[in-house]
Amino acid sequence: MDLVVVLVVVVVAVALVFDFTNGFHDTANAVATSISTRALTPHTAVVLAAVMNLIGAMISTGVAERIGSGIITPPEGPHGLTIVLAGLMGAIAWNLVTWRLGLPSSSSHALIGGLLGAGLTAAAQVHWEVVTWYIAVPMVLSPLVGFGLAAAVMVGVTWLARARPYHRTMRRFRLAQTVSASAMALGHGLQDAQKTMGVIVLAITAGDMYEGTAIPLWVKICAAFALALGTYVGGWRIIRTLGRRVIDLDPPRGFVAESVAAAVQYVAALGFHAPISTTHTITSAIVGVGASRRFSAVRWGVARDIALAWVLTPIVAGAVAAGTYLVVSPFLP
Template sequence: MDLVLMLVVVVVTIALVFDFTNGFHDAANAIATSVSTRALTPRAAVVLAAAMNLLGALLGTGVAETIGSGIITPPDGAHGLGVVLAGLIGAVVWNLVTWRLGLPSSSSHALIGGLLGAGVASATDVHWTVIAERVAIPMVASPLVGFVLAYGLMVGVLWLFRASPFHRTMRRFRLLQTVSASAMALGHGLQDAQKTMGVIVLALVAGGFHEGSSIPLWVKLAAAVVISAGTYAGGWRIMRTLGRRVIELDPARGFVAETVAASVLYTTAYLFHAPISTTHTITSAIMGVGSTRRLSAVRWGVAGNIVAAWVLTIPAAAAVAAGLYLVLAPVLP
């Protein structure tokens, strides 16, 4: 096996490892609210999320094409594959660190940060305009939109059901959460599995095994199956943070948070092909619905730790990736 083919195999394997870590790291995005409100049992929620992740991963390619051709353009051959490999490992390392700490950081931004760090360290062509339009602006806007929409919709729900019996209303919303959790898991597959597809295509192009940004069917299926397997493996540490430590949710607030977050994920994937963070979106929506109770109901200290992880994600993953590239560079032709 020549060096280029060996590196392609290694990069594709590490990309699927990232996909798996993305699944168990971000499983909480789709199911934490439903589990915390007891709308679904943990096992039923995980199975539902895995199935909807699989379906969502097969519903589009816009985000994958942005990752595959819009972040960096590595050189052809072994050197370019080394750049992609360093970026991937930087993302995986950050995912594992934040999972161990129980912090819901963004796997998407870890991947983007890893590719950026390796790209800058290797003097690779970095598409700063695309990053500004499809990464930086959505990174700031999606949590703000999630918070505001969730707050506004929750106020409307509270007004609409103000005279309804509380327990009967909560039972109905608990049933509706099966739908909203499914929608959230579908959006997670639509967004996050596509990012792995994009990286695999990036490696195939650098290795000379593919042309353009189209996504081969085997890449779609591999990414979809692996992220579903990762989701099925669970993500209990982060689930506790999102589902209980930020705020104690009731079924109505859980339904609204999931519905708003899923809507933002679909809109950005289909209209803008923007790789936004499912973690940022659902967490900000949870904070939005929680604020309708009273501002002090949100545990802002925990929220502050989450925001700190958000801010650190891109530079931390970039630093790991850049360091790894500098280690690899002397042995790359």
């Protein structure tokens, strides 16, 4: 069998493995708050998230096209496919490390960092304008917007509910969290499954098996199911971190954090086709609703560890990807 065909098959398979790790790594983004506030049982929450991820993955392809053609343009043939493979290996390695540590880092930024690390090492074409305006700027802005908007909305919700019966209010917010958790999971599918779609298109294009930026139906289906399956498996370590260790969540704060994070994801994906991090968005929203009560309500030591993981994500993933390319490339024709 031709080496290019073998590499395409390997890269597509590894891309789906990354998508699966993305699913179980980021399950917490959609369900941690609902489980923590007992709005949903763990099993119900994970099943709901898996279904909504699947639906969200099929809605739009703007983010997928951005990843597939907007970050790097690898050369055709074995070296181009090795660049994509190395980028995926860097992202998978970081996902597994942070999952083991229970840290909610960004699978998206791990993937982008991996592609950039391998691409720069191989002297591939990097689209710096796209990287700057559609990746770096949203990377900084999305958590700031999530934090500020969540804090502001939480202040408003607290004021509106101040004279309401406590137990009835909590019960209603628990019911509302079914909707907000669904919206968050839909947004996760809208964002994260598309990144794998884009990588698969990048691979089959480098293998000279496809032209254009449109996402084939088979790619959509494979990426959507891999993400949904990973979500169903669930990343319980990270769920505990987001749901319990950052702040003590109650149903109103869980509802506001999920709703704000989902809204930011929709605007980024549908309005700008920007591949933002669902992890950054929901984490910053959780910190925002906690800080709206009082500054000391947030466990800043945990938040500091999470922020450090965010900074390290593209750096470490990129370094692993660069090392992988340097090891493999001498054996290529």
